[in-house]
C-alpha cells in the first residue's frame with residue numbers, strides 16, 4: 001500500500017470509499033498498515049476529565065463536560081493509588097484550559113505531588129494552557145506526553161465550534177512539543193460541519209509533527225443546552241472512514257477512539273485500522289448504575305474509580321484480540 005499519497009489521491013480514495021463496496025479494500029489496507037507499523041496488540045490507559053476548571057468564554061458550542069472547580073487533590077491522589085493497584089501504567093490529566101493566566105505553576109505543582117506518591121506515567125490534556133518553558137519542564141519531569149486537540153483545523157469550523165478558544169495557540173502547543181522533543185497527541189472531532197477536503201487537509205497538517213504519537217478521533221454528539229444541540233449526531237461511518245484515512249496518512253501514529261464513541265464503536269474502529277490504546281479505567285463524580293463486568297470503587301463521597309476493562313475485553317475476545325496494561329515505548333513508534 002502506498003502511504004506516500006498526495007492530498008488529491010487521498011481525497012479520491014476517501015470519496016470512493018463512501019460507497020461501502022469500496023470501503024472493504026480501504027479498511028483492509030489500513031488494518032494491514034497498522035499491523036505492520038504498530039502491531040495488533042492493544043494497551044490500556046486511564047484518565048479523568050475535569051481535573052482543572054475551564055476558563056474559556058463562551059464555552060465551546062458542544063461542551064457539557066467543563067467544570068468550574070479544581071478536582072480535589074487528596075481525592076485524586078487516592079484515586080491514582082487505586083488505579084495503580086489495578087495494574088494500569090498511565091493516567092490522563094484532562095480538563096479545561098486557561099488561555100490568559102495559564103496553568104503552568106498549578107500543573108507543575110500537581111505533577112510533583114503525584115510523582116511523590118505514584119508511579120503512573122502522566123499524559124497532560126489541558127488545552128494550550130502552557131508556555132514553552134513549562135513543556136520543557138514537564139519533559140524533564142518525565143511526563144509521558146502532552147495533548148493539543150485541534151478538533152477542527154479549519155479556522156471557520158473551529159471558530160463556530162470553539163468561539164472562545166484559539167486554534168493558533170493549539171497549533172503552537174504542538175510545535176512546542178516538537179521543539180522540546182516531547183511526545184504529543186491531538187484530537188479530531190468529526191461531524192462539526194467540516195468537509196472531506198478539510199478532513200484530509202487536517203490529517204496532512206498533522207503529518208508535519210514527528211512527535212505526534214497518537215491521534216484521537218471523536219464522534220460528534222449533540223447535547224441539550226449547548227449551542228450545537230440541533231446539529232445531527234455524527235455517523236459511525238464517518239469516523240470509520242476518517243480512521244482509515246488517518247492510518248494511511250499517519251501510518252505509525254496510534255489512531256484511538258475519543259469522546260462521543262462508545263463500546264459498540266470498537267469493532268468498526270479496529271476494522272478501519274484503528275489502534276492501539278483504549279481507555280479502561282476512569283474517575284466518575286457520580287456513582288455509576290450497577291453494570292455487568294464493570295467494577296466500581298468508592299474513593300470518597302461522590303468520587304468513584306470505574307473499571308470497565310472486563311466489559312471491553314469481552315468485545316475484544318470475540319475478535320480474538322489481546323490487550324494488556326503494558327505501555328508501548330512511544331519512542332519506537334515516533335518518526336524522529
Ligand code: SF4
Pocket residue numbers: 054055056058059060063064065066067095096097127162165
Ligand atoms: S476548552 Fe471547550 S471543550 Fe474544553 S472544557 Fe473548555 S469549554 Fe469544554
